[in-house]
Amino acid sequence: MSEHNGYALRLHVLGSGSKGNCALIEGPQGLIMIDNGFSRREVLRRMHELGLDEHDVRALLLTHEHTDHVSGISVWCRAFDVELYASIGTPETRAYLNELDFCEFVPGLRFEVAGVDVQTFATSHDVVNPVGFRFDCGGDSIGYATDTGCLSDFALDALSDARVIALESNHDVPMLRTGSYPRYLQDRIISDAGHLSNDQAAEAAERIVGSHTEQLVAMHISQENNRPSLAVRSFAAALGAELDDELGSTATLARGGSGSDLHIRAAGQNRPITIA
Numbered sequence: 001m002s003e004h005n006g007y008a009l010r011l012h013v014l015g016s017g018s019k020g021n022c023a024l025i026e027g028p029q030g031l032i033m034i035d036n037g038f039s040r041r042e043v044l045r046r047m048h049e050l051g052l053d054e055h056d057v058r059a060l061l062l063t064h065e066h067t068d069h070v071s072g073i074s075v076w077c078r079a080f081d082v083e084l085y086a087s088i089g090t091p092e093t094r095a096y097l098n099e100l101d102f103c104e105f106v107p108g109l110r111f112e113v114a115g116v117d118v119q120t121f122a123t124s125h126d127v128v129n130p131v132g133f134r135f136d137c138g139g140d141s142i143g144y145a146t147d148t149g150c151l152s153d154f155a156l157d158a159l160s161d162a163r164v165i166a167l168e169s170n171h172d173v174p175m176l177r178t179g180s181y182p183r184y185l186q187d188r189i190i191s192d193a194g195h196l197s198n199d200q201a202a203e204a205a206e207r208i209v210g211s212h213t214e215q216l217v218a219m220h221i222s223q224e225n226n227r228p229s230l231a232v233r234s235f236a237a238a239l240g241a242e243l244d245d246e247l248g249s250t251a252t253l254a255r256g257g258s259g260s261d262l263h264i265r266a267a268g269q270n271r272p273i274t275i276a
């Protein structure tokens with residue numbers, strides 16, 4: 001597959017949230033799927049909406065075993081022959097995953113998939129061995145981290161200065177605390193084994209966004225306890241970016257002659273997007 005806009009990699013987010021997760025890294029040898037929590041029909045519909053061909057998927061990587069990330073994998077694998085990768089112990093958590101032929105790795109391992117260098121790193125979630133990824137190819141890079149209550153120094157270093165950074169910004173704490181969720185669930189979400197809040201994500205962004213970072217994407221936004229505009233505004237305030245409109249749907253940090261501008265936006269649950 002050819003380069004786009006001079007870059008070797010592109011990120012396609014088919015959906016990000018509690019009702020289903022799936023993303024694709026487009027590289028020179030095809031597509032690398034991250035998670036699959038949708039039906040095969042829905043994945044195909046969203047891929048085709050973005051002009052992607054399902055036969056270009058070369059591999060599927062798992063972040064963790066929660067249903068909204070893995071429920072579509074068995075059906076997908078019956079239709080398409082792809083390499084499967086998961087952190088050690090993850091396939092054993094569900095019988096339908098354990099029936100598949102996964103290449104298991106220890107979080108922190110680096111390997112190559114479809115011509116792309118993949119750096120894995122441990123995240124912090126209430127599962128067996130959750131992971132995030134950094135993808136490097138031809139001088140280009142994409143960092144991907146969702147479903148984590150905190151980020152280690154190793155994870156922050158792995159994400160640092162990637163051209164595209166997809167980072168969880170799950171909830172607004174005041175909305176969560178005054179919302180309908182029971183207290184035990186609120187505490188679980190806020191814990192180090194839960195999800196990053198807008199403020200935590202913004203704090204991380206201050207550290208990992210570098211001069212080469214051109215796209216920052218807020219991921220896994222709660223439909224109950226957050227709004228895309230709140231996540232974008234939080235990132236923008238931390239990084240000194242200006243909102244592009246009154247709604248706060250996107251923001252831009254203009255760098256002038258010092259480098260490419262930084263663009264901030266949010267991925268959604270229902271609308272697939274491509275980040276070039």
